[in-house]
Amino acid sequence: MATAPFPPVIQQSPSQHSSYYNTTYPSSLLSCLPKCTSLKELKQIQAFTIKTHLQNDLQILTKLINSCTQNPTTASMDYAHQLFEAIPQPDIVLFNSMFRGYSRSNAPLKAISLFIKALNYNLLPDDYTFPSLLKACVVAKAFQQGKQLHCLAIKLGLNENPYVCPTLINMYAGSNDVDGAQRVFDEILEPCVVSYNAIITGYARSSRPNEALSLFRQLQARKLKPNDVTVLSVLSSCALLGALDLGKWIHEYVKKNGLDKYVKVNTALIDMYAKCGSLDGAISVFESMSLRDTQAWSAMIVAYAMHGQGQDVMSMFEEMARANVQPDEITFLGLLYACSHTGLVDEGFRYFYSMSEVYGIIPGIKHYGCMVDLLGRAGLLHEAYKFIDELPIKPTPILWRTLLSSCSSHGNLELAKQVMNQILELDDSHGGDYVILSNLCARAGKWEDVDTLRKLMIHKGAVKIPGCSSIEVDNVVHEFFSGDGVHYVSTALHRALDELVKELKSVGYVPDTSLVVHPDMEDEEKEITLRYHSEKLAISFGLLNTPPGTTIRVVKNLRVCGDCHSAAKLISSLIDREIILRDVQRFHHFKDGKCSCGDYW
């Protein structure tokens, strides 16, 4: 009887097994506790301990608290706190359990303040203490405390502990200090997969995919086995870089090692294929999945949206509803994004309103951003201005920036100036804004304004992000910057590019020098500036280094420039190569002299 498992409380009503409580020994109570999940059950058990005078049994109380902190809610943590407070001299194990609960229930500050109490009790933190607390520091953005914990871990000789070390790395990475994370990582003699995962994830999330991938190669060289988490971060790095070949290799690895049973891995694969320009790859992963959660559907919806397939986005959304999967805020971002990129204003507003009214999802700043883009793209510039002006939350400079680029594409200089004033009040350090407005002024021939803006930009110390395009050849990602002369093949590459431009001109290409805003530059100089744009460098690098007939895939960090866009169209027909260019906001598939965006972007 004493060893009999406690009955499964969940299925029975309390009255049925209250007699059982009375005949049970504490040991079976102990073994049943971890299986009890609901607060109601736990309270029943506590009531039982009072009846049997076991309410002060430390072992039982510890188990009770552990049950509360396993999958904690605010209520179960309050209850755990009550139990905890009644214990006269809690040990570090009990504190650890509380830390776990608080950090898992999104109450990081409570974890941190409880830790101070533990220190006041003269308790020494152990290897179980640090992971929960470091996580709490990340959530609470308490980086000072995080660093103090790091020092403490060093003092206690726990900084290289296999459980502590990854969380230390993660704490720095989560504080936007990947270099700090790298320093922790460098100090480990024999990093395990988990430590590699932490640092790779840190780089991937800080948009430093190259470093992430080189650590991934290091991991492989050390004969460590990548797991599902490794694969997630590596795939997101591939997606950032547009490294399709590596992504495909990872996909093979995933299949070979049975990692495709993880829904998250498949979702990351969908995203990777979509962002590397292979919508077909994304679709085939999606269709291979036996189980699809909200995130998987969202990733597929966003994939269609990115590739400008608005109709597929809508039908996917309907199919998702038929499959009884609830949409989330990201699903709606995909929907709104698709509407704005396909010019479906009414449809967009319908989804926007249904979000909160039907699905109870409160629109966030990114949803508002889509709506501004939706109106702006459609040329409803004043409506967009009014929309931002009447928002229930304070607009970010990004929202105004969205409208600024709509003003630019619709050539509305007057409104652009007003929008620029709004931006400058919030953030005057963004070089791109000055460039957009100054280009608009230049097109209107207002050279004094161009000059004033340039001076203002220099005065504010605003810098424009340099254009950068990358292309993957033989598993190596090559990056090119506008006017790049430092790449190791630059001379051969420049000669090839000069040759290419000559050929293009023979079939009617006229460099659009009006895009180079510089009153003092000669036309010839402008043409050279235009010729060495990063996207042209990357495309001609691809032409030189990949077999004839294969698709060229280029990724650019900014919007594609108009001249490069028309050049790419001509190249696709002249050399009979498909070019897929991913710019900062969408895909351009160049084929037979045409682009999938229909020249509207």
Next chain:
DNA sequence: CTAGGGTTAG
């Protein structure tokens, strides 16, 4: 009582 995670407007 231990860690690491994918999808997010412009």
